[in-house]
Amino acid sequence: MKKIKNILLSITGALALVMAASCADFLEEKPLDIKTDKQFWISKTDAESAVNMIYYGGVPYLYGGRGNGWEPTRLMYNGLLSGLFIDEKGNISFTSTDMKDLNITVQTVDEYIGEVYREPYVCIGRCNVLIARLPGMVEKGIISETEKNEYLAQAYFFRAWSYYFLVKEFGCKDGEPQGGGGGGVPLVLEPVESADPSVTNQPRALIADVYQRIESDLTEAIKYLPNKTFYNNDCRITKPAAQTLLATVYLQWAGYPLQNTAMYEKAAQTAEAVITGASTSGHGLEASANTYTGSAFNKIKTDKTSKEIIYAIEYNEPLNRGNGYINACMTTQAIAWQKKDGSNVFLMSVLENMYHADNAIINSYVTGDVRSMEKNFFFREYTSQEDSTYQCNQWDNWLWFEETAMIANKTSSLNFPVFRFSEVYLIAAEALLKQASPNAAKAKEYLEEVRKRAFTVNGGQHAGYSVPATVTIDDILTERLHEFPLEFKVWDDIRRTRLYPQVNSGVVTWQSITTATTYGKASGKSFRDNQHMLIWPIPQKAIDRNPALQQNPGY
Numbered sequence: 001m002k003k004i005k006n007i008l009l010s011i012t013g014a015l016a017l018v019m020a021a022s023c024a025d026f027l028e029e030k031p032l033d034i035k036t037d038k039q040f041w042i043s044k045t046d047a048e049s050a051v052n053m054i055y056y057g058g059v060p061y062l063y064g065g066r067g068n069g070w071e072p073t074r075l076m077y078n079g080l081l082s083g084l085f086i087d088e089k090g091n092i093s094f095t096s097t098d099m100k101d102l103n104i105t106v107q108t109v110d111e112y113i114g115e116v117y118r119e120p121y122v123c124i125g126r127c128n129v130l131i132a133r134l135p136g137m138v139e140k141g142i143i144s145e146t147e148k149n150e151y152l153a154q155a156y157f158f159r160a161w162s163y164y165f166l167v168k169e170f171g172c173k174d175g176e177p178q179g180g181g182g183g184g185v186p187l188v189l190e191p192v193e194s195a196d197p198s199v200t201n202q203p204r205a206l207i208a209d210v211y212q213r214i215e216s217d218l219t220e221a222i223k224y225l226p227n228k229t230f231y232n233n234d235c236r237i238t239k240p241a242a243q244t245l246l247a248t249v250y251l252q253w254a255g256y257p258l259q260n261t262a263m264y265e266k267a268a269q270t271a272e273a274v275i276t277g278a279s280t281s282g283h284g285l286e287a288s289a290n291t292y293t294g295s296a297f298n299k300i301k302t303d304k305t306s307k308e309i310i311y312a313i314e315y316n317e318p319l320n321r322g323n324g325y326i327n328a329c330m331t332t333q334a335i336a337w338q339k340k341d342g343s344n345v346f347l348m349s350v351l352e353n354m355y356h357a358d359n360a361i362i363n364s365y366v367t368g369d370v371r372s373m374e375k376n377f378f379f380r381e382y383t384s385q386e387d388s389t390y391q392c393n394q395w396d397n398w399l400w401f402e403e404t405a406m407i408a409n410k411t412s413s414l415n416f417p418v419f420r421f422s423e424v425y426l427i428a429a430e431a432l433l434k435q436a437s438p439n440a441a442k443a444k445e446y447l448e449e450v451r452k453r454a455f456t457v458n459g460g461q462h463a464g465y466s467v468p469a470t471v472t473i474d475d476i477l478t479e480r481l482h483e484f485p486l487e488f489k490v491w492d493d494i495r496r497t498r499l500y501p502q503v504n505s506g507v508v509t510w511q512s513i514t515t516a517t518t519y520g521k522a523s524g525k526s527f528r529d530n531q532h533m534l535i536w537p538i539p540q541k542a543i544d545r546n547p548a549l550q551q552n553p554g555y
Helices: 004-009 013-022 034-038 044-053 058-064 074-082 093-098 106-139 145-170 207-224 239-254 263-276 296-302 324-328 332-336 403-408 421-434 440-454 473-483 490-497 540-545
Strands: 309-313 378-383 389-397 416-420 499-504 507-512
Touching: 044 106, 044 145, 058 074, 058 106, 058 145, 058 309, 074 106, 074 490, 093 106, 106 145, 106 540, 145 207, 145 239, 207 239, 239 263, 239 309, 239 416, 239 421, 239 490, 263 421, 309 421, 332 389, 416 421, 421 440, 421 473, 440 473, 473 490, 473 499, 473 507, 490 499
Parallel strands: none
Antiparallel strands: 309 416, 378 389, 499 507
């Protein structure tokens, strides 16, 4: 099994040289030293090492990337901006004041968003080098055609994911950037081997062209990836992972800002391919044996063989690849908890719930929903190993809590879910409901798969379970909110639909963002007059390096 230990051991000094030169941070204008071909790309191990590198840069890096342990991770920014989550520590004005006041400017976010823009291009550069070099290794007899296709499929997946991330975070309609031009991001599809400005200073591509490249890369990847579960494939990218990403891409492509509604049908077809392929891949929903340790959601959290995980960021603390979300699982209050002998329960020195769910989310679950119960996604109390119980002062994040790490003051070994099988059902449901010829019956069927699981324990369904006779987009978006509260999905849902959740007496409706009351903002502040903030500004440092870039509207 190609676990993290083997991955790290295989990264040689020669690879570090190649990737430092070619990491395709073309924004830095560092050309590739093509002489490194004589020191690298000369063995199968070199090819494997290059593939291993793409699993830990780019978007996977952003899941944990931050300035220090008191700061939110880069991927927390979107949920915090939505107002549905709160940075309790507020260690940086960007998340504590600027977001609350909706005072997001290039100047206020440049330091933080720069990495959000730059890191995907680092991964793109690595993928471009792989795509360019691997065919030559076949010609030299270093790797087989089959091995080349396997490696290329992974490179195409990560390049596609990087471009999808960039286009949804920074992309707008063509012609909308200041000065006009494409609303996408620069498309760099070859290794950057020159510092010539004509090579490095690429303008923003048409946003549709970026989406088409993403589609092309994922379609190519799907051809050669195995139809297995993530954990049965050595934690490597699989066909279901590429299909799920492609279905996600189609869904976002169909919504704002492009509103290419023909993509709903493609999203439905691609998601359904994952569902029908589950009989072979082995994917499926986990079931709850009880409402705590044996619940489906605790299995997903802790079981590194879970059939529900389609793709996750892999972590292993003993091998120095720890998950830093342990610092964000509780409020600082827990640092002061003491055992009977007066020593601290936890040895954590950095602890703050900087991604605390607003009460609107917590209160929107209905009675009987396992997901809202103690120690599934959230928790209010902790019972120590010496059987003492401590009360949290709010709903903290159980999904990120790992007792061993808390006690020893270490990072966690919990993997971070990126795609789960339950999301595939909800992608299909939304797409079927919104395609040109809606299939409301099947949309309801897929929604019910997810919702029934949330109300079923040991085969028994809670009396609180219900589903509307006619399913609406509100029902699907609410189910996504309840199913993935701590997996960074909600802001993409809001961006895609321009709908914002409103919770009244436990009932969730989704209202146009132009009229909805926005949670977690200063008095009178909403996205009504600030819709340009649904995407981030292009970092000023990127524009300084590449004058061909045009800034997003409103900034």
